[in-house]
Amino acid sequence: MTVNYNMKSFICLFVFIVLPAVLTKEMNNRPVIGVLAQELYKPLPLGSSYIAASYVKYLESAGARVVPVKINQTYNEYERLFNAINGVLFPGGGVSIVASGYATAASIFYELAIKAKYKGDYFPIWGTCLGFEELTYLTSGKVLLTATNTSGVALPLIFTNDSAESRLFSGFPADVISALASEPITENSHQWSLTTESYNKSKELRDFYSVLTTNNDGNVEFVSTMEAYDFPFYGTQWHPEKNAFEWTRSYIPHSPSAVKSMFYMADFFVNEARKSSHQFPSEEEERDALIYNYSPIYTGSKRCQKLVSLTPDPAVALLLSALTGGPPAGHVTQCHFPC
Numbered sequence: 001m002t003v004n005y006n007m008k009s010f011i012c013l014f015v016f017i018v019l020p021a022v023l024t025k026e027m028n029n030r031p032v033i034g035v036l037a038q039e040l041y042k043p044l045p046l047g048s049s050y051i052a053a054s055y056v057k058y059l060e061s062a063g064a065r066v067v068p069v070k071i072n073q074t075y076n077e078y079e080r081l082f083n084a085i086n087g088v089l090f091p092g093g094g095v096s097i098v099a100s101g102y103a104t105a106a107s108i109f110y111e112l113a114i115k116a117k118y119k120g121d122y123f124p125i126w127g128t129c130l131g132f133e134e135l136t137y138l139t140s141g142k143v144l145l146t147a148t149n150t151s152g153v154a155l156p157l158i159f160t161n162d163s164a165e166s167r168l169f170s171g172f173p174a175d176v177i178s179a180l181a182s183e184p185i186t187e188n189s190h191q192w193s194l195t196t197e198s199y200n201k202s203k204e205l206r207d208f209y210s211v212l213t214t215n216n217d218g219n220v221e222f223v224s225t226m227e228a229y230d231f232p233f234y235g236t237q238w239h240p241e242k243n244a245f246e247w248t249r250s251y252i253p254h255s256p257s258a259v260k261s262m263f264y265m266a267d268f269f270v271n272e273a274r275k276s277s278h279q280f281p282s283e284e285e286e287r288d289a290l291i292y293n294y295s296p297i298y299t300g301s302k303r304c305q306k307l308v309s310l311t312p313d314p315a316v317a318l319l320l321s322a323l324t325g326g327p328p329a330g331h332v333t334q335c336h337f338p339c
């Protein structure tokens, strides 16, 4: 009896002392987000993988720091990194969503984030374009994509009724939603899409994701923005990060509303990462992991889009298709490779 009584007071103490502490848990205002690297189509002397700089600048613009998530690492290395960072972004690109270094790393982070959620540990994942497609594969276990005519076109979003209550869009100012819905400011560069029909037919996807926006290529309707119901996972088939940071294609929108809406997307995801309390074991390890250790390379002309850099680590090249400034002096590697 006494034991029970004591137990009860313990539970009460737990509820009154621990619960408020959890509820008022402080935001992590030093979020670090992983951005996944991917294989270059053709390895070059300078390296065989890259991260496009726009994703890095996109996250930095909203107050995050970035670490590269290299391909071809061991499970243990990925797990260690998972426990150190506050979210991960799967960028767009052109590798297999089933069999590539990118796909392998993505699947490990996805599984770890699912497991973490069941332990009350919040770990957000964002997929853009290829990353969106990767999420549909990881969730359904199937490639459910259909060819669409969407290679290089900016579109206004068609919001679903569910979008109004979504975590992603519900905090956006009305003028930003209105611009997204009426102006062609979301850039699509994909040959494959998840059609609304395929989504409707997939129980795995229907149960997991809410469709927030759709688009169509004139013939086929496809899902363009989604968020998971029970996990902090988000996907856009379009490219929010390009609007302020990529200048090589005429169809990339740069209007004030295009850039402003990009910022709200970045702000949302970085705020999700601020809810994660993962930390590097030491400040030194954090410093050594940050992307600041890698020199960006300005790829400039279209001929040299696909390649570049690697100081100090040849496993990660930063593709700066849009760096307006140019690489830091002393680390400049000229791009001489026809791509």
Ligand SMILES: *[C@@H]1O[C@H](CO)[C@@H](O)[C@H](O)[C@H]1NC(C)=O
Pocket (backbone or CB within 6 Å): 149, 150, 153
């Ligand atoms: C693809 O879409 C573009 C507009 O974005 C259009 O000009 C072109 O005719 C379309 N091609 C096909 C094959 O439908």
Ligand SMILES: *[C@@H]1O[C@H](CO)[C@@H](O)[C@H](O)[C@H]1NC(C)=O
Pocket (backbone or CB within 6 Å): 161
């Ligand atoms: C969305 O909401 C509008 C206005 O409330 C309603 O007319 C429409 O039927 C709804 N659409 C769906 C698919 O639920």
Ligand SMILES: *[C@@H]1O[C@H](CO)[C@@H](O)[C@H](O)[C@H]1NC(C)=O
Pocket (backbone or CB within 6 Å): 196, 197, 200, 221
């Ligand atoms: C998918 O399902 C929604 C909701 O049931 C429906 O409104 C829509 O027409 C369907 N779309 C297609 C292409 O099947």
Ligand SMILES: *[C@@H]1O[C@H](CO)[C@@H](O)[C@H](O)[C@H]1NC(C)=O
Pocket (backbone or CB within 6 Å): 048, 049, 071, 072, 101, 314, 315
């Ligand atoms: C990753 O591993 C594959 C297969 O072993 C190899 O071909 C590729 O060069 C590696 N890439 C990097 C960047 O380590």
